[in-house]
Amino acid sequence: MSFDSQHMQQVATQLLAGMLANPHLYASVSEEGGYGQQEQELIMTAIQMAESLIKKTQLTRSEQS
Numbered sequence: 001m002s003f004d005s006q007h008m009q010q011v012a013t014q015l016l017a018g019m020l021a022n023p024h025l026y027a028s029v030s031e032e033g034g035y036g037q038q039e040q041e042l043i044m045t046a047i048q049m050a051e052s053l054i055k056k057t058q059l060t061r062s063e064q065s
Helices: 004-019 036-065
Strands: none
Touching: 004 036
């Protein structure tokens, strides 16, 4: 696994943890026990957010160099 992939997974995990802890975004576990549609949508959103943040960070770093 590359460094970028590991970094993206770490950021996505942290974002997902924050999203899951926010009762306004995620009021309760679905009937599927944490593996339902609602959970999958939150996971995909966290991954997309992580990818976007990493790309923006890399762009900012390259502009500063």
